[in-house]
Amino acid sequence: MKRTERPSARERNRRSILDAAQAVLREDPEASLDDVAARAGVVRRTVYGHFTSRADLVVALVRAAAADFIAQVGDVDPDSGDPAAEFAATILRTWSTSRRYGPVILLARRTVDDEVRAAMAPFATIMVRLLENGQRAGVFARHVAAPVLAEVLQAGSATYLRAAQAGRWDGGEADVALGHLLTLGVPLDDARAAVARAGAARPDVLT
Numbered sequence: 001m002k003r004t005e006r007p008s009a010r011e012r013n014r015r016s017i018l019d020a021a022q023a024v025l026r027e028d029p030e031a032s033l034d035d036v037a038a039r040a041g042v043v044r045r046t047v048y049g050h051f052t053s054r055a056d057l058v059v060a061l062v063r064a065a066a067a068d069f070i071a072q073v074g075d076v077d078p079d080s081g082d083p084a085a086e087f088a089a090t091i092l093r094t095w096s097t098s099r100r101y102g103p104v105i106l107l108a109r110r111t112v113d114d115e116v117r118a119a120m121a122p123f124a125t126i127m128v129r130l131l132e133n134g135q136r137a138g139v140f141a142r143h144v145a146a147p148v149l150a151e152v153l154q155a156g157s158a159t160y161l162r163a164a165q166a167g168r169w170d171g172g173e174a175d176v177a178l179g180h181l182l183t184l185g186v187p188l189d190d191a192r193a194a195v196a197r198a199g200a201a202r203p204d205v206l207t
Contacts, residue, residue, distance in 0.1 A: 014050050018064060023058055026103040033057070038166045062148045065101035066119035072097045076126050082192035083134035083187055084127045090127070091177035092198055102161035109158065126152060136186070141185030153180050174199060 020040035023030045033054055037044045051057040074092045080086035098105075108116050114187050117124075134140035140149070160176055163169035174195050181191035 008157055008198075010050075013042065013046060014196055017042065017047055017050055017057075018061060021061055022101070022104055025058075025061070025107060029103060029107045037096045055112060058104070058108050059112050061101075061104045062112065062115050062121050065097075065104060065132040066116075066123075067096055069097045069101070069120070073123060076130065077164060078126050078129035080130070082194070082197065083130055083137060083139050084181055084184075084190065087127075087130055087184070088177040088181060088195045088198035089136065090130075091180060092195075095173040095176050098157065098161065103165055106158060106161060106165070127153075131184070139184075139186065143185075149184065152183060156180060156183060 017036060017040045021036045024035050024039050028035070033047050033051075034044055037047045037055070040047070045184035047057070051060060068187045073090060074093055076090055106117065120186055128146045131140055131149050135142045135146060144152075156179065157176070160169065160171070160179070164171075177198065178191050181194060182188065186194065
């Protein structure tokens with residue numbers, strides 16, 4: 001039987017620091033490395049042994065968040081014959097991860113936006129293909145190019161995240177999916193039907 005290697009002390013420290021940083025920055029986006037060290041139960045020097053600066057720590061958090069997010073995306077079919085439902089399904093699968101990492105991502109957008117874009121590039125690429133498919137099928141609006149629509153949707157997601165973080169909105173995955181489909185020009189009844197089709201296999205996420 002193959003033995004499972006246990007993480008080294010250094011790897012455990014790094015994971016502990018990242019977990020602490022995510023929790024601290026969720027509470028206070030302006031928190032310092034001292035605050036992170038205190039939450040992780042280590043000295044500041046230990047944090048600097050892994051991350052050279054606060055920005056370096058935020059970048060590491062962004063990369064970890066992006067990896068988790070992309071893992072939750074699953075198989076997206078950009079050439080789906082039902083692009084509206086395929087798009088909605090993607091939102092249903094990933095919104096809880098977006099909520100969990102929202103404060104860190106919003107902070108990173110202000111400070112290391114290039115890193116966010118690079119980390120999310122695989123997801124962005126396939127979503128642009130899905131939007132292009134929907135435009136060719138006449139399902140999504142065609143007044144602007146798909147990459148621009150993708151940027152609009154990202155901005156919309158950030159707005160939902162900020163509103164949720166501030167306690168001004170308590171909607172769920174289905175609400176976000178519906179809102180994005182309306183932004184894409186899908187009529188209300190058709191958008192609702194698409195979300196229902198997407199959620200048929202995942203009734204647990206419909207809120």
